[in-house]
Amino acid sequence: MDLLTFATAGSVDDGKSTLIGRLLYDTKSIAEDQLDAVERTSRRLGLDETNLALLADGLRAEREQGITIDVAYRYLQGKRRKFIIADSPGHIQYTRNMVCAASLADVALVVVDARHGVTEQTRRHAFLLSLFGVRHIALVVNKMDIVGYARQAFEDIRDEGTAMLTELGVQGMAAIPISALRGDNMVAPSAHMPWYDGPVLFDHLENVHVADEPDSPARFPVQYVLRPRSDEFHDYRGYAGQVAGGVFRPGDDVVVLPSREYTKIVAIDGPTGPLTEAGVSRSVVFRFADNVDISRGDLVCHPDSAPAQVRELDATICWMTREPVRPGTRLLVKYATQCVPALLDQIDHRIDIRTFDHQAADVLELNDIARVRLRTTEPVMCDAFHDNRTTGGFVLIDPATDNTVAGGVVATTVGS
Template sequence: MNILKFFTAGSVDDGKSTLIGRLLYDTDSILADQLEALQSSNRKNDDGSIDLAILTDGLRAEREQGITIDVAYKYFQTDKRKFIIADTPGHIQYTRNMVTGASTAKLAIILIDARNGVVEQTIRHSYLVSLLGIEHVVVCLNKMDMVGYSETVFNAITDRYKTLAADLNLKDVTFIPVSALKGDNVVNESEYMPWYKGRSLLHFLETVDVAEEDYGLARMPVQWVVRPQTEALHDYRGYAGRILSGSFNVNDRVTVLPSGSSSVIERIEIFDQEPAQAHAGQSVTLHLKDDIDISRGDVLVNSDHLPKRAQLIEADICWMDARPMDDSITYLLQHNSKLTKCKIREIIHKVDINTLEKQDAHEFKLNDIGRVVIKTADELAFDVYSENKANGAAILIDSRTNLTAAALMFRAVAD
């Protein structure tokens, strides 16, 4: 059994919390005491049924305001798969939370209110899904019960969305007509939409292929050097880290960056196991044949497929801090285990995420998205985000506040 991480984008009014509540409720993932708390709550739907949205509204401030203010993670499983949902808010001021939830997801559910069709917010959410390179997109047309379960409405909206998806270069898009409130096509197939021949949302989530593909880009940032320094293990020197992408085999030639020195993998350890091969996602300890100087922040890569190396890098950026971008100060940049200093060299453009228009800009504020050129103090060994997400992303930290100020997705070596 494997895990699928997905996130949901949509506003309160699209019934997003209700959809997640419905997934949990209809898969029997709500436990008795949670259900009891739910039933005793004062919030009910107009027809007196339980308001499933309460299940995902975690914090008191949210209950008071009736909105989701942060990313909430929910867990459920069926006999086919385990699921981790990042429930992200749809309000414009919370773009940063959506980017956060989306950054670890393999699949995005975009909710559209069938009464309203594709609106500004749909464009915004779809743009972010495209920017973050989410592999699979499911567009749920919700509230089908309010449009008479109409196939014509469904077709009109999907046609419009397909144009948008093509503009945004979204690859794998699936459309499902649902009613989260009534339960149609969420877990159970609907009896009111015989014209829809596809899978229910849950059935789709259980069967979509999310296996990791190995493009040969073996990368492992060193997090920690294991050196017991005991008499029995005097010469033991293991490089501990989690493989970001690709796979490593015993006897593979590897290069250590930024130094550029190279060696051969002598042994792979996963605690008491010594496998001949290890894949992306696994936390391992690697041993090399030669004694070379390696420390935290270095990255071990397959010598046949070297990453790009640069200090001037063009990157997409999402600003996440209340303090605006300041090109006069030095930020910290964290790229996996590598921490270095960084400045913003140039703003190439800002994107109006409602119209997707690129604009000239002199400032970047909270929730602004666009493209910049950065200059780092140390050379970075990175891949282009669209080719290898795991080694193509970084965060900026404001060293005055220590807050995470921005998300960066590397696009190219800058001239």
């Protein structure tokens, strides 16, 4: 079975957690003790029915407040796929949590309340999903039972949402009417909506074709240097990490950045022994023909496709802290396995989430999304995000507090 990670997004109270709970319940993916705990909590809260949303809202604060705060991860297995579910919060103050879910997702479900349609927060989340590389987005129109399962209500929202996603450049789109509370079109077709002839939600997730990532140059960020001290392995020197792009094989000529030292891969070790090749997301250990100077943060790649070493980055960021930021602020850029000091050189524009228009700005506030220029104190080896999600994505860190203050993606690299 292949593994699919999908995230939920949408406005507050649109039913994201209930949707996840219903999927888990209807596919019998819940342990009895979990279900018993949720039933007890529902009774304690004075509810007449079991609140399936509590299956996703794991934090005590979430259960007491009836909202999602953190990203809740759940696991589900179908007939064709295994799933990792990331239920992200809808409240605007937790946009940073939603960014974390979007950065890991292959597919996203943008949940819309059939009564309210596409809202500003719907647009915000859709923009973030497209920004962080989610290529397949399904518009899930929830609470159809409240609007009498009206076909026109669904089609109006479908048309508006499709236009929004098209404007954002999303190509893998779908629209599905459901009632998560009643189970309509979740795992089985609904008798209340005979006019809908598309797949139910679970079938869509089981069958959506997640195209392979575009061919990207070979990238291997070094995470750890292995030098065992035992007599048996006293000559062993390996470099551990996760392949971030392309394919590596024993015998490949490679270059190590930033030192620009050249060598050859003599062996690739996996968890169960030697490998004949290592592709994207494979965690491996490389052994080289020469004792080159390599440390954490270095990048191994093929000589004919090495990235430029640059000091300036054009990037789009989402500012995630209440402290505003202005040009001239010193930050740390953390990308792949490297962390370097940087300066927020300029703010090109802020993006109006309602219209996607560009606005002039000299300061960024909490949840602002903006195009900026970053200048680093030493050369960095990264790619544009549309070429590689791993080496083109980053977080910004406050060097005084070590707090993560922004997430971002590289649009272009400037200079060399």
